[in-house]
Amino acid sequence: MSIGIGIIGTGTVGSGVLEILTTRTESLSRAAGTPLKVARVAARFEHELAPWKALGIPVTTEVATLLDDPEVHIVVELAGGYDLPRAWVTQALERGKSVVTANKAMLAKHGGELFPLAAKNGAELRFEAAVGGAIPIIRALREAFIASDVNSLACIINGTSNYILTRMFQDGMGFEQALKEAQAAGYAEADPTFDVEGIDAAHKVALMATLCGGRRVDFEKMRVEGISQITAADVAGAKELGCVIRLLGLVEVHPTGVDARVHPCLVPQAHPLAGVNGAMNAVFLDGSTTGPSMLYGKGAGKMPTASAVVADIVDVAGILHRKSPVHDLSWFGGEEAPLFPTSDVEGPYYLRLQVGDKPGVLARIAKVLGDSGISVSRLIQHEAIPGAEGVTMVVDTHVVREGALLEAIARIDALPETVAPTVVLRFYEKGVGA
């Protein structure tokens, strides 16, 4: 029996998937154990479909036609967005068709409804390409690391932010300039909010946190902070400390809940994550039996993302062909994981304060920190720059509870001497020297 594939969307990733499926048909069919065939392609406009029509592939501008096509056994959703894909995927699953998607936003938002629907209809719902592009992280969490509890994970999972932070580190440029360069180089959108404010990363982190902890994590409840407040001074300060700044997704599974978050961190240069430069992605995981591991690769782009989609298609085709039971992720729709209170997280922190250049300021700040039980490991007071408002003070703390630290920062920011909100960055040191 030949397995028919229906592709929705002929944009960047969709074209990549079609290129791979049409040029590697034989080896992919051999791997699946059954012939694979592109049964239909759907896109909004005829001109997008023309190249595939010319190859003799049935095409349609109506997604309904593709979903109704009895020759389509696997629906590959690559259109992007929340609502339309959700409707299409729902209809596909209700008809017992399996689905492969790269749509992290849809799954982070509607996974709780879609995964049980897939299980109920005996269909697969696969999403390797939704997290980390070519990096086989979903496969690793579901299969390769099955003998381990992965209770700790840190990742660089947004290429745009990492490209910007890398350029800031390499050339000492500010955020705005690095963003412009990233936009010119095609690494950032005209409206970069989704990427630089951590939202894209949060979608992916929520999916990984769900797989790590075994209960659904709601990305809308996560602490998410982007990189737009990072300055050239912070990057230089990090460098002085032997660190780079990285926008990290962090997952820690505690007995009482899951701590899942996205925010910039200081990462020591000896840490494997510090060597992840430019638009590359990486996931660092610490499994109870595997020890520290890292998967590194291209997190986005046409062919890397398409490769992950195609690997899922091959797997699902093999399952359908052999009539194997599908993987049941219906627990995704079950009880939500309680989020571990971020205030209880402990670690060392980096603070950048902007304060008036007056005698006694240091003493007042030291008093606030001391009263809150925050122990300072190092304090550097930069000389006043003519024309700049106030002076910059950089403080590294010993291990503190985040709740206590943030309360102290609120008090510091309320001091009349403080001229700008304090920047707070966590040190991520797990796995250094591993």
Next chain:
Amino acid sequence: MSIGIGIIGTGTVGSGVLEILTTRTESLSRAAGTPLKVARVAARFEHELAPWKALGIPVTTEVATLLDDPEVHIVVELAGGYDLPRAWVTQALERGKSVVTANKAMLAKHGGELFPLAAKNGAELRFEAAVGGAIPIIRALREAFIASDVNSLACIINGTSNYILTRMFQDGMGFEQALKEAQAAGYAEADPTFDVEGIDAAHKVALMATLCGGRRVDFEKMRVEGISQITAADVAGAKELGCVIRLLGLVEVHPTGVDARVHPCLVPQAHPLAGVNGAMNAVFLDGSTTGPSMLYGKGAGKMPTASAVVADIVDVAGILHRKSPVHDLSWFGGEEAPLFPTSDVEGPYYLRLQVGDKPGVLARIAKVLGDSGISVSRLIQHEAIPGAEGVTMVVDTHVVREGALLEAIARIDALPETVAPTVVLRFYEKGVGA
């Protein structure tokens, strides 16, 4: 139907596998889709079996008893060595039992006979743990990167050598001292030959090269060189060039043959492989559609290796339970891959020459290099050290053909002025700045 597992060997990895199987039975059975049961354990001596017998697991000191046991569906071979394991695995496969092993030496040597035997008897033969411990590289090559031609791979796949090279780099110590330290720390055997001379790495590289190229690569025909000739001076020289020295396994699939080899290389510090320190392992692969990727983790040790064995057991149990067709690697027994002639490999090289401190030496060496068409990118002549024989000259070449280079080196080593054989290290630069 419950799937019975028979474990041969209760050494480090065997105990780890038994610990995981007996403590995580429920979650592993859920992942396999069927109950898993340790049906029998075999070891040479009763005292090795006592702890497992105490748990109520049937034990035996006769491997034949385990192989004959109808309750054993999956034979897990963790005894090590070449000949006995080969006989056991052969008998298991002939009885249609599937096999999971961590034995790279046996597979590198006898894979050509064992994989076809497995396919003929409808049995699985799995070996994730044989290459890179906890790193899921076999799974990646066979499944996750199925949509890519992985024509280029570089790996740090022997923890002992990497530990020694890391210590040499960090503390400027010589090979002998670093080896002693590695032995004291438990990272090197009393007889370290297998590890430091690249043989262990060659077994693993042959298996990966076979999967990359789709034809069996014979490890005995590979160019294999260890690290025992590397001196503190080489490590310091590499550092001056912004590089570290790493024992790399290299695979390049050419249309005319496979270039598979193991030897030390200079790796720029910006390369992801340069950040792989201590006993850690990593595989860097460049897929035609995935782009550069790296998998990093613990390449050895009780629990990391056991995790990979258990992940294979879970997979195989699922396949047996669902009566799915097994994966057919019988091509392993087919035509052998022609090895790409190492003399045709091109790249830049590092040379360390030891020559008499006489006028005119430099001119003679420069003439030999020039006559062979070897273009020098940088030459450093160290000052004579009192008491040392001759002076050290370090030469970095532009891109040259390895054959031409080695001919020139032979001529240089034959010069009366040359007091010790020249050390030749290749630069590995693929993927820097990726």
